[in-house]
Amino acid sequence: MGRVSADSSLQANNPPSPPTFASLGVAAEICEALGEAGITHTFAIQELTLPLALDGKDLIGQARTGMGKTLGFGVPLLDRVFDDAAVAELDGTPRALVVVPTRELAVQVGVDLTLAAAKTPVRVTTIYGGRPYEEQIATLNDGIDVVVGTPGRLLDLHQRGDLLLDRVAVLVLDEADEMLDMGFLPDIETLLSALTHEHQTMLFSATMPGPILALARTFLHKPVHIRAEDPGASATHASTRQVVFKSHRMDKETVVAKLLQARGRGRTIIFVRTKRTAADLVTELSRRGFVVGAVHGDLGQGTREKALTEFRQGTTEILVATDVAARGIDVDDVTHVINYQTPDDPQTYVHRIGRTGRAGNSGTAVTLVGYDELAKWKAIDEELGLDTPEPPEWFSTSPEFFAALDIDPDVEGTVGPAREVAESTTSGPGRGRRR
CATH class of the missing domain: 3.40.50.300 (P-loop containing nucleotide triphosphate hydrolases)
Incomplete structure (x- = not known):
């Protein structure tokens, strides 16, 4: 398992400006949508993640909460679904699946991805418990390209035959340690086992307990482990x-x-x-x-x-x-x-x-x-x-x-x-x- 870390020597008195999304090769349509929201330059986790993720490599992204993980996986995910020759043309069945632990996080990730995809034809939806099955099934039947959801409801819809996973090219597990804490690991393993075809997997987590590393070894292919801060850094924000x-x-x-x-x-x-x-x-x-x-x-x-x-x-x-x-x-x-x-x-x-x-x-x-x-x-x-x-x-x-x-x-x-x-x-x- 490879590893990339942000070089602490960059903490100089005059550190260079972080690169823009455009300079890292992100599609112009996505950059335009982000720019309209005032987002042009990357955070550390995004700067380290984008080159690898855009290339379709499996990776583990580790950074404390609030450090920009969502766009770290969301931007390359949308870019590949929208404009990667290795991903099949959009046909209304999901090309990307983002699994998160809570309904609230599903909503927020869905909002962020929808914003970034605003200038593209990529359609994003969120799926989670507490909402009627019928409206979610209707959305899937109408055609969707990126699905963000919680493990239980995603697994239910897949087992019912309403959520098709056979053409998913990019899979993201966000806040993996929280899903472990909430007892979702069996559901996650069942979902991952359903993706038997070749696909990219990105796993993001603030911490890396043993079961999450074991999950990564089982389901990811030669992942690069990316950390956005010094491995000895405090678990809490200096700010x-x-x-x-x-x-x-x-x-x-x-x-x-x-x-x-x-x-x-x-x-x-x-x-x-x-x-x-x-x-x-x-x-x-x-x-x-x-x-x-x-x-x-x-x-x-x-x-x-x-x-x-x-x-x-x-x-x-x-x-x-x-x-x-x-x-x-x-x-x-x-x-x-x-x-x-x-x-x-x-x-x-x-x-x-x-x-x-x-x-x-x-x-x-x-x-x-x-x-x-x-x-x-x-x-x-x-x-x-x-x-x-x-x-x-x-x-x-x-x-x-x-x-x-x-x-x-x-x-x-x-x-x-x-x-x-x-x-x-x-x-x-x-x-x-x-x-």
Whole structure:
């Protein structure tokens, strides 16, 4: 297995400008569509991936979340489907398949690929659970060239005979480690086994646990392993400032309410562990006058998509989410991530705080460690080398809290009159419209 890494010697005082997509040989139509969206130059993972991927080689792309993996595989995928003589002419059956772990990520990848394909005849669709089979089957029957979807629904449609895979020329597994964590590995192996003909496979992942490497050895042909940073680099973004402190459970709501009034705060994601906590926190913040959206498992897919759309568009600047959304929110200008509850493991912590400090922006990640969560935090701290095994104890009235997060000490725990919370935001047993 070959390996390519970004040379750390490039971190000089005057590093060269990254190459453009056009200079790397990407089709003019795709470059034009990207250019209209303000995207012309590549990130490191894209610069390293494109020459190999455009040539049809199998590869493993490894980079932290927020480093541009989607276009790293999406641009060469579209280029080959659109303009590669080695790929059969488009005839309405899929030429490319992108497999992702969550519905939210499927939607976001579909949006990005549709944008890049806007000047080409390539048709892109997303397929995932929570939507009627009939509308997805109708889309496939109408003719589609690139399918983005989650493993379970893709496998169902393939086994029913509605999703044809015999002409797929490019296969992508995105966020492979997350699919492993979510128990999708058997479905992935079944899908891969269905592609018995020659095709290109690209596997992208933030980490490379043993089962994922075994999958790569089994199903990829002489893949090149690409890393977009030094192998010893931190798992978290240097552009993300991490603030961690012990917070009493009864004080956390007020801490968050004041934190949401920090100077310079823009789009903010608040992560919680449970659906109940998400619903309760949305209700409490709404009572304090904040406009809040929610994404958690008790909400219908349409409601979750609406909340994510409003967050991306800036209609709602605060989003409370369980980890179902940790990899599906691809917004470059999230200024703050708040871990209202300490994550269960180091990888979840990395994925959560990776929602900020993206695409060259800076960000702030704040973790409120409950007294019963100290053991969990110490495990995260040790694994990631964060050097904060004993976080300080701060309250919503602590001067250190205000200073560390640039909050006016005179702010109140409310910002206005209570707002009504729609039932669709707090769905769950016994929940209705509340104030």
